[in-house]
Amino acid sequence: MTETHPETGSSLPPAEPSAEAQTLPPDPAAYDSPRAVRARQKGLQAPYIAGGTDPDPAAGLAEERHYTRLLLGMAIAIVASGFVIGTVIALIGPAGGR
Numbered sequence: 001m002t003e004t005h006p007e008t009g010s011s012l013p014p015a016e017p018s019a020e021a022q023t024l025p026p027d028p029a030a031y032d033s034p035r036a037v038r039a040r041q042k043g044l045q046a047p048y049i050a051g052g053t054d055p056d057p058a059a060g061l062a063e064e065r066h067y068t069r070l071l072l073g074m075a076i077a078i079v080a081s082g083f084v085i086g087t088v089i090a091l092i093g094p095a096g097g098r
Helices: 034-041 057-092
Strands: none
Touching: none
């Protein structure tokens, strides 16, 4: 029977960080980057903030507008087709069995 590790719940002990990862020198440019500054303001240990910076936000916004219009058009088409089908069934309904 294997024992589980109390911290990880795994049957394997946690992996130790490599010596190379522990000896990396600090990078002053990365410390002053906007992402690292914002991360420190939020109290995070590492300068990882989901999302990052978009190099061309105009293209992304244009794509979002396109897909928003497409989504609205499809929703309107679905609702309108429901009204059309309902009207056709209501008009044909009484005479449909004859």
